[in-house]
Amino acid sequence: MTDTAARLLLLLSLLQSRPEWPGPDLAGRLGVSGRTVRRDVDRLRALGYPVDATKGRGAVYRLGAGTEPPPLLFDGEQAVAVALALQLAPQTVTGSAEAAARALTTIRQVMPARLRHKIDTMQVTTVANSWEFLARPVDAAVLDAVSDAVRRREVIRFDYHGDNSLDRRSDRRAGEAEAWSPPLRVEPHRLLVWSGRWYLVAWDLDGGAWRTFRVDRIAPKMRTGLRFTPRALPAADIAEYVRCQVDRGDTADDWACYGEAILETPASLVARWAPGGAIVEDLGPNRCRLTMGAWSWIGLAALFGTFEADFEVVGPPELLDACAALARRYAAVRDRPDD
Incomplete structure (x- = not known):
């Protein structure tokens, strides 16, 4: 400014x-x-x-006198940004739709006429289960509790659920309860949104290390009232740090098809570019296990091929069959005579 x-x-x-x-x-x-x-x-x-x-x-x-409050100090670009942010907020935060709509109405009432018209034209309709790898929305109360702890520099205690095993995900689809870890105590340092998912970067007091948590898997407990002195963050670019974290709390979303493969490429590279909700396990300097879901077996096979690395399908058989079908399809394109 x-x-x-x-x-x-x-x-x-x-x-x-x-x-x-x-x-x-x-x-x-x-x-x-x-x-x-x-x-x-x-x-x-x-x-x-x-x-x-x-x-x-x-x-x-x-x-000047009048019943209407003075208009807000927004230019056209700022007005559009505010309107878009308030309309998109419910996509990642549950329970925020009504509050966001009321906020947008309030802001609109105190804007100059030219800006009211501009945001009135910015009506956005969000569609669930679209092409994007959308995350499960975060509960507004949970997000408020975590962000307040970050702001107050207060140690937070919470239960954390989720398990990175494919078997556990299958159990959850069958209706079994999710696995919960023992209560954690962390120093919350930074909130970050990536690929529609909210992450908390925090210092684990019991583990003595930096960890990244999915906020939608956090269940805060009572406030501790314990303040902490901020530590130097684990990286200068905290967004890049989270994107390249193999263990950042992700679990695969609810897709129709799940598969697993061993890729001959670094885990940090796969974690950086894998679709949201994919699970990456580091198996060595240039080897990792990738588990993810997709809308179809052919679509899943194609996703594995986007990493430009040799890979071995672990399972299930449907993924292996889809890879073979995709190979035949691509070979037919290669061998097709030129027109």
């Missing part, structure tokens, strides 16, 4: 904080000259804010 923009926001905040402001007082609070105050007031008026002022060197400023 530029100095001018920051000063305008502060000026608007001051004008809203009390009925009237003498010009010299505003200049003193803003650290500028009276002339700059007058120019900033003109800028606010140009943006649609009704600012009244008495004439003369001892001018007194106040927001």
Whole structure:
């Protein structure tokens, strides 16, 4: 934000904080000259804010009278960003749809007419189970508890569920209960969203190491009230750190077809590019096990082939058959005579 923009926001905040402001007082609070105050007031008026002022060197400023609150200080791009964010929020956070809709309505009411029209044209319809590898949405109350602990730098205790074994996923599909770990105590440092999934980067107090947790698998317990001193993060680029983590708490989503293969390529590379919800197990410097799901066996076979690495199918037989069918299909394309 530029100095001018920051000063305008502060000026608007001051004008809203009390009925009237003498010009010299505003200049003193803003650290500028009276002339700059007058120019900033003109800028606010140009943006649609009704600012009244008495004439003369001892001018007194106040927001104009009226029942409607002053319009928000958004430009067109910001208005579009806010409208999109509020409409997409329910896609990753359950229980937020009503609050997001009310927030968008409130913001719309205090925007200038030209921006209200702009966000009215940005109506977004989200579709579940689309082509994207969408994650299970995070409960709004859980996200609030975790983000509050991050903000307060407070140790958080929670139960954590999920198991990376294919057998356990099959059991869950059959209706059996998910596996829960013993309660964990961590220092929460950073929240991150990647591929529609919320992750928490935290220091595991019992394990003495950095860990990455899927927030949708966290069940917070009572607040601890224990504050901690932030540690140096495990990487300068925390987003890249999470993307390349093999053990980041992912479990495969509910797809019709699941398969497993051994790939002759580094696990960190596969973790970086595998679809959301895929499970990667490090088997050595240039070898890993990848388990993931897809909409069809042919689709799953094609996904395994996207890593440009030799691989061996572990199972099930349907995946091996799909690889053979896909190979024949590609071979037919290669051998087709040119027109």
